[in-house]
Amino acid sequence: MKYVDLDATIGAVSGVMSPLVYLERLPEFAGDLPEGARAFATDPGHYDFHGKWCVKDLKLARVLLEPGTEYRERGHLELMFRHNCFKHEEDLIIRYAGVLSLHWDGPANPFVIGDIGVVALDEVLPHDEGCSHEIACHNATISVITADLTATWIDAECDQKPSQPAV
Template sequence: MKYVTAVWDDGGFYVDPRPYLAELPKFRDRLPVGAREFASDPAHYALGYGNSRCVKDLELSGIHVATDKSGKMTLEFAPNQWKHDAGLRISYSGVTHFSIDYAHAIDWMLVDTVLLDEILPDEGGGCVHEIALTDASITVRCEDLRATWGDAS
């Protein structure tokens, strides 16, 4: 990620969205509508446990990639039982790139959970969404995305 820090640091995770939040006003208007709404939501990066709409600690529960070349894809995240009252579904349109890169193996964790994410404008329009997980990172390059809180099963 370019601005957000989400790293394994000396036996624990260190996350910091502040550099991204400082830069976001400079490129927010270049993001597609759905990506702009999701990235600009004040709750998105509110790391405290009192905020059920912060992405941190959501659990990756599903990846659905269209096989009909429509460019549609969906990522589903289940709520963390201690923090969220609902899961999150992110629907992508016009997907041109999708990858999962595994950084290391944390064998004591049953599921990959979100550390933080970052959405940046793409060169030819659209956006790039990168999600740092506890054990991997996901990158999606697309025309736009739509994030919906609710049942993500």
Template sequence: MQYVNLDAQVGDLSGVLSPSRCLEQLPSICGDLPPGARSFATDTDHYDFRSRRCVKDLTLRAVRGAGGEEVEVEFQHNCWKHDQDLLIRYAGVTSFIIDPADEDRGTDLGAVILDEILPHKGGCSHEIACWDGTLTIVCRDLQAIWTETVCSSKP
């Protein structure tokens, strides 16, 4: 990640997640993002840890179309935080990398820590850091779709 800090220091506390540098840079880079990526990255709920539409704590559920130009990545809600699932459709995919912390995990990357969307030649890059690995996609554009879900274990 270029701007999102997964190990920030706040006073004497270390290991803090901080999207602050990313949020500072967003106004200067958002004009270089394609429309769908810009909309998703600049959504005020995206990095708000208290928001039901923050990506933190979602879990990777499915990947469809890996290796092709059109890829869908589906994330499942966390009933303690979210009331929606997230589907991201990537168009014009030129790079798709799943990097699990352990080779035996495959696409089981655990819960999302944070993500970062940056301008890239011909589109954008989307890096999604999870507790057990990273997913990085370079594409022409993406579309993020939040869908209602039913939580059976809501607090």
């Protein structure tokens, strides 16, 4: 990641995740992002760790890759993330149109989606071809270069309810 720090030091606390530099720089390049990517990156809840639309703690559940129909066409990609019942009420679907590249980096097995762990944070940046989207998970990183992306939060049924504190 260029600006999001997955091992930051804030005050006397080290080893924390921080999107602060990214959020400070975002206004400088947000206008260079394609429309869908800009809407996703600048959503006020995107990096609100306590908010229900923060990507932190989501878990990748589905990957659909559709190649282009002609050799000059770029494919489409869909990533579906399941909610964390203790934090989210919705699942997130990210659809990438005009995918130039998809890269999976890390020790996790790319054929076993559950191996990548939960999302730590992500970063959307302008790219000559549209935008880049890097998603850091606990055991792998997914990087996509695409013409644009659309992020949609959809209602989800919670498998378990948050535990109530003992009285």
